[in-house]
Amino acid sequence: xxxxLVYSNFLREGEASSLxxxxxxxxxxxxxxxxxxxxxxxxxxxxxxxxxxxxxxxxCVVLWFRWRKYDxxxxxxxxxxxxxxxxxxxxxxxxxxxxxxxxxxRRRHGLWRWGSGILFRRVDFFLVPSAxxxxxxxxxxGIPESRFAFLPFFRKDPAAGEPQDKYAFEDGKPFVLSLGGxxxxxxxxLDAMEGTGLHAVVVAREYNLQGLKIPxxxxxxxxxxxxxxxRLARKCLFTVFTFxxxxxxxxxxxxxxxxxLGKPTICTDWVAVQNYVADGVNGLLVKLGDxxxxxxxxxxxxxxxxxxxxxxxxARDWAAKNADMTALQQRVDDFVTQLTTTSPNxxxxxxxxxxx
Numbered sequence: 001x002x003x004x005l006v007y008s009n010f011l012r013e014g015e016a017s018s019l020x021x022x023x024x025x026x027x028x029x030x031x032x033x034x035x036x037x038x039x040x041x042x043x044x045x046x047x048x049x050x051x052x053x054x055x056x057x058x059x060c061v062v063l064w065f066r067w068r069k070y071d072x073x074x075x076x077x078x079x080x081x082x083x084x085x086x087x088x089x090x091x092x093x094x095x096x097x098x099x100x101x102x103x104x105x106r107r108r109h110g111l112w113r114w115g116s117g118i119l120f121r122r123v124d125f126f127l128v129p130s131a132x133x134x135x136x137x138x139x140x141x142g143i144p145e146s147r148f149a150f151l152p153f154f155r156k157d158p159a160a161g162e163p164q165d166k167y168a169f170e171d172g173k174p175f176v177l178s179l180g181g182x183x184x185x186x187x188x189x190l191d192a193m194e195g196t197g198l199h200a201v202v203v204a205r206e207y208n209l210q211g212l213k214i215p216x217x218x219x220x221x222x223x224x225x226x227x228x229x230x231r232l233a234r235k236c237l238f239t240v241f242t243f244x245x246x247x248x249x250x251x252x253x254x255x256x257x258x259x260x261l262g263k264p265t266i267c268t269d270w271v272a273v274q275n276y277v278a279d280g281v282n283g284l285l286v287k288l289g290d291x292x293x294x295x296x297x298x299x300x301x302x303x304x305x306x307x308x309x310x311x312x313x314x315a316r317d318w319a320a321k322n323a324d325m326t327a328l329q330q331r332v333d334d335f336v337t338q339l340t341t342t343s344p345n346x347x348x349x350x351x352x353x354x355x356x
Contacts, residue, residue, distance in 0.1 A: 264311035282314030
């Protein structure tokens with residue numbers, strides 16, 4: 001029986017990570033967060049602030065000391081894994097380090113690529129929510145394929161209830177929702193919404209909306225709580241995610257939230273969505289930066305009940321197959337067994353799923 005420490009920067013005291021199986025007959029799991037050293041990895045800017053990076057580093061030092069009592073450390077953010085890998089240079093032994101929900105870092109050239117490669121090659125395994133990130137990580141850092149498994153991004157059930165009145169329209173009319181910050185192209189979305197006669201809510205970061213004109217039929221908010229985003233997703237007609245192709249893979253949590261709630265989604269056709277949205281099955285794909293295409297798909301989905309119900313059913317079907325918390329936690333439990341009793345080569349053939 002392995003002792004597994006699961007860490008998330010977003011966990012509050014007493015909370016359990018969604019990665020930790022609730023009932024395991026094979027392993028012991030303990031979930032921890034950063035406590036007083038909690039950092040905001042996003043904030044209001046594109047990059048982490050210096051103080052947040054410092055808090056994250058302190059939290060990782062505390063976590064490193066805790067790790068000595070466990071066989072496996074499972075973290076859910078690439079930066080956390082990178083720092084812990086550096087600390088493991090001092091002592092690691094036979095203990096295993098795993099990064100879940102791994103996305104390739106923004107800095108991928110020169111010394112950053114060289115230094116990150118050294119540290120990431122010390123990581124025992126990566127659970128990656130995008131097949132593209134697996135291929136890119138192998139290319140950038142020369143890490144063997146046997147250390148990767150595709151695991152769809154998963155999260156706890158979205159928050160229940162109605163959104164606060166200040167986030168909805170006064171007339172109570174249905175609305176389209178677009179949310180998220182990384183690599184978003186809100187200019188295209190806002191241009192597409194103008195003149196449609198439909199309402200829309202945008203939840204973004206401040207830098208996403210700088211210099212953009214917000215149409216009268218769109219309400220925009222910045223940095224609101226995740227629970228309120230969940231409630232808006234429950235209330236909306238459908239979601240729209242327009243990406244700018246500046247990062248290889250992001251937005252999965254927003255897409256998965258939409259699919260878990262049975263909401264069809266309209267997405268830019270690019271690598272971030274390839275394992276989540278199938279055109280005409282659970283959503284509609286649009287061309288990069290093409291406001292006319294986005295507008296046409298929005299109007300089609302809003303005015304075609306048969307299409308809407310078919311895509312909504314496809315969204316629920318995707319969630320049933322890929323976002324069942326019990327099944328996904330069982331896969332994590334299986335993975336820990338294989339990681340601690342066999343070679344990584346054996347583990348990947350059992351854990352990974354077809355994603356190419």
